[in-house]
Amino acid sequence: MVLRDKFIKKDSSEEESVLICSSTHHMLQADRLLRQHNFKVELVPTPRGIGSACTTAIRFAKNLKEEIKDVIMATDIDWKGIYDIEKKNRLEDWKDIWNLEINSKFSRVLKKIAKDEVLNISEIKTLLKANRESELEALFLAANRIREEAVKDTVDVRAAIEFSNYCHKNCNYCGLRRENKNLTRYRMTEDEIIKVTKEIYELGIETVILQSGEDPWYTTDKIVKIIRRIKEEFGMKITLSLGERTKKEYKVFKEAGADNYLLKIEAANKDLFNQIHPDDNYEVRSKHTKWLKELGYITGSGGMIGLPSQSIEDLAKDILFQKKYGIHMIGVGPFLPANNTPYAEYKSGDLITTLKVVAVMRLVCQNVFIPATTAIASLDSEGQEKALESGANVIMLIMTPPQLRENYEIYSNKNMVDLDWAVESIMAANRKIPEYLNLDKLNRIDRSEVDARYTTG
Numbered sequence: 001m002v003l004r005d006k007f008i009k010k011d012s013s014e015e016e017s018v019l020i021c022s023s024t025h026h027m028l029q030a031d032r033l034l035r036q037h038n039f040k041v042e043l044v045p046t047p048r049g050i051g052s053a054c055t056t057a058i059r060f061a062k063n064l065k066e067e068i069k070d071v072i073m074a075t076d077i078d079w080k081g082i083y084d085i086e087k088k089n090r091l092e093d094w095k096d097i098w099n100l101e102i103n104s105k106f107s108r109v110l111k112k113i114a115k116d117e118v119l120n121i122s123e124i125k126t127l128l129k130a131n132r133e134s135e136l137e138a139l140f141l142a143a144n145r146i147r148e149e150a151v152k153d154t155v156d157v158r159a160a161i162e163f164s165n166y167c168h169k170n171c172n173y174c175g176l177r178r179e180n181k182n183l184t185r186y187r188m189t190e191d192e193i194i195k196v197t198k199e200i201y202e203l204g205i206e207t208v209i210l211q212s213g214e215d216p217w218y219t220t221d222k223i224v225k226i227i228r229r230i231k232e233e234f235g236m237k238i239t240l241s242l243g244e245r246t247k248k249e250y251k252v253f254k255e256a257g258a259d260n261y262l263l264k265i266e267a268a269n270k271d272l273f274n275q276i277h278p279d280d281n282y283e284v285r286s287k288h289t290k291w292l293k294e295l296g297y298i299t300g301s302g303g304m305i306g307l308p309s310q311s312i313e314d315l316a317k318d319i320l321f322q323k324k325y326g327i328h329m330i331g332v333g334p335f336l337p338a339n340n341t342p343y344a345e346y347k348s349g350d351l352i353t354t355l356k357v358v359a360v361m362r363l364v365c366q367n368v369f370i371p372a373t374t375a376i377a378s379l380d381s382e383g384q385e386k387a388l389e390s391g392a393n394v395i396m397l398i399m400t401p402p403q404l405r406e407n408y409e410i411y412s413n414k415n416m417v418d419l420d421w422a423v424e425s426i427m428a429a430n431r432k433i434p435e436y437l438n439l440d441k442l443n444r445i446d447r448s449e450v451d452a453r454y455t456t457g
């Protein structure tokens with residue numbers, strides 16, 4: 001049988017193009033249509049240089065361009081254009097990196113990144129194995145440059161409300177697990193959530209993250225009401241982080257106005273995933289991730305570094321998972337032992353490995369949001385600043401009311417990242433504070449100090 005072009009599996013070195021539509025609705029319609037026509041297409045974060053990291057594009061092999069155009073033109077799908085993904089060559093620009101003392105295997109892989117070539121798992125492992133000072137320097141430098149090219153210098157600041165610490169699951173690593181009887185449980189009311197959202201809105205922040213344990217007490221209707229009120233009263237972007245829900249619920253939340261959904265894979269090695277999640281299943285979590293994308297969410301995922309028995313190969317798989325599923329927002333942080341859990345006595349993930357994963361994630365996934373997570377800040381007080389220097393570009397504030405936040409103890413000794421802390425980290429990393437932030441709300445930092453740094457020159 002002769003295979004037509006569109007059935008041929010793309011090989012990783014092949015040139016690619018993307019289709020961009022005028023809205024998510026049209027994008028999803030185009031994606032469905034092209035799949036029905038048996039084109040091999042993928043929903044991905046819009047590639048660097050073509051659009052913003054928080055939008056989605058449809059990617060396919062460049063040789064399908066004309067055929068795809070014909071199919072789309074025969075419909076009323078509102079599309080903006082088809083763009084070739086440009087491959088850059090940065091070998092010249094990265095001369096300083098090649099001058100560092102790095103071994104030839106390591107340098108060969110970094111050179112592939114410099115030429116925009118796709119890495120395989122063993123090449124990703126080579127980068128993750130960096131341990132000489134000069135190799136780490138090269139890795140972080142390269143990641144920082146790709147970060148600058150893809151998402152520029154401004155650090156996006158978002159804020160989370162941890163509105164319930166009830167959870168019906170029993171993940172082995174997490175302090176909110178249902179068998180932890182030593183935790184004072186709380187649930188915030190709709191009005192309490194709205195009140196905190198208002199405080200976040202007054203900080204100038206544009207995205208609120210509603211996070212909780214898996215707590216069915218918040219029924220579909222309750223969540224929908226909260227989403228609607230936030231949209232009506234503040235018009236903010238909403239990220240939901242509620243754990244696994246049904247496909248129908250994801251759809252209803254999306255229609256009510258939710259923009260983003262954060263559902264971490266935690267560990268992309270199936271056995272490891274199943275070992276740490278007694279109530280969950282790797283296939284189910286992956287399927288939910290796929291649903292979220294198909295429903296038009298900007299999706300968040302990520303995982304933990306330093307889990308018991310996790311290998312370098314596992315970390316490489318974590319990175320490839322995010323790439324394969326076209327994740328927009330990738331949160332990685334060290335595993336931190338939580339009191340009263342089966343993993344309470346295990347040691348924390350280490351900072352350097354975490355920073356390496358952040359860096360390689362940036363090199364592989366490029367035009368995505370990578371937060372400098374609270375877990376990194378909790379492991380090391382300069383951790384967030386270091387993560388920003390290794391490829392990260394987002395900070396999430398914790399805005400849970402002070403009397404409740406100590407009970408959102410997913411791990412012990414959690415750092416409380418507030419506006420001042422975030423601004424300090426951004427300044428320490430020599431990056432830009434977003435213009436939307438209301439710096440009048442700073443408590444500890446002297447406002448004039450910030451202005452002096454950012455308004456001159």
Ligand code: 5AD
Pocket residue numbers: 173174175264266303304333334335336337338375410411
């Ligand atoms: N260490 C680090 N991160 C943790 N999380 C939960 N428990 C831990 C832990 N012990 C993170 C996971 C999860 C979220 C609720 O918090 O990534 O998705």
Ligand code: SF4
Pocket residue numbers: 167168169170171174175176177178212213214243410
């Ligand atoms: Fe619950 Fe999430 Fe913690 Fe698992 S990781 S116990 S689902 S809050």
